[in-house]
């Protein structure tokens with residue numbers, strides 16, 4: 001393995017660690033760090049929670065704890081890998097770049113530049129000092145494009161928040177290969193158990209979950225996070241707030257066309273979400289339906305930086321048509337499909353993407369990420385997961 005392959009491998013370990021902070025780090029970015037001595041990991045860390053120590057500090061402390069007698073020498077012979085450019089300013093914690101200077105690392109390798117404007121003024125000066133100190137700096141330009149994209153993608157919500165006061169909306173869809181979202185066999189899931197586990201993880205890293213009244217009536221879903229912390233590989237788990245979209249029938253003829261009611265389940269229990277328990281939370285939850293969903297909802301949604309939509313085809317289509325999303329996470333069941341047939345799988349992807357494009361009327365929608373979700377169960381199906389987004393917004 002060439003040295004650059006090692007660099008990529010350790011950066012991927014940083015990405016894995018960064019994701020452990022997904023529930024609590026926000027509104028800070030998620031970051032992972034590894035310290036490597038002669039190709040062996042000396043210390044690891046991630047940013048656990050906003051206001052707490054940064055990933056670099058945790059990794060250095062880990063390395064010190066494991067090597068209390070000779071850590072100074074070892075650190076000065078080590079490389080430090082970080083998934084995001086180390087901070088050089090005083091926030092809630094001191095600048096990480098000072099620690100990197102202090103321990104005289106051999107190399108600093110990071111895969112994403114921090115666009116935070118607070119970093120700009122001191123960037124050049126602190127890198128000059130680091131170089132003078134004998135630390136080589138390897139930034140995103142020297143990393144493979146693939147790894148850089150993966151690294152940037154980790155903090156897409158954080159970057160979006162720096163530029164916009166609107167939330168990041170992720171539409172989750174589970175469908176068969178033909179795009180149908182309704183289960184063909186009652187009480188059977190469309191997607192496999194690993195995909196469903198992932199959806200719980202997605203819920204856990206969102207602040208608000210939106211669904212429609214028909215989904216609640218037909219499925220009586222719990223819409224909470226049920227897998228354990230360990231299984232989800234999360235540092236903490238949290239249920240998102242819940243918003244159920246329902247068109248009202250209770251108003252005068254004139255108002256009926258104007259009003260939507262947003263209801264939230266009171267006393268949401270772990271296993272049940274009873275329609276009878278649904279009621280408007282406050283007068284503020286009645287929103288005048290303007291020309292489109294976006295205009296009606298935007299003030300309400302601004303309260304929630306990260307939103308996931310898990311609805312049926314009607315509401316999902318409305319969100320896509322109106323461009324009320326930043327990404328679509330689409331799980332496609334390959335039940336009964338020869339997934340070794342490359343051309344067939346390509347056709348399925350293309351047809352699903354076309355369906356989104358037709359709805360959105362936007363040619364710039366693209367698949368920005370794809371992977372297979374394997375199954376542990378022989379009778380279950382392999383799923384294909386694609387992430388669709390407007391490339392121009394990435």
Ligand SMILES: NC(=O)c1ccc[n+]([C@@H]2O[C@H](COP(=O)([O-])OP(=O)(O)OC[C@H]3O[C@@H](n4cnc5c(N)ncnc54)[C@H](OP(=O)(O)O)[C@@H]3O)[C@@H](O)[C@H]2O)c1
Pocket residue numbers: 172173174175180181182183190211212213214215216218219245246247260293310311312313314315316318
């Ligand atoms: N595969 C999946 O990922 C998935 C996920 C969730 C649910 N499902 C399935 O989907 C089925 C239910 O689908 P569905 O689409 O009927 O239910 P839904 O998700 O509950 O959405 C329909 C509700 O949204 C409202 N709505 C739609 N567009 C709107 C707009 N522009 N403004 C305001 N309100 C709007 C509808 O009002 P109107 O009826 O008045 O238009 C209706 O009350 C169930 O069988 C469930 O199992 C599948």
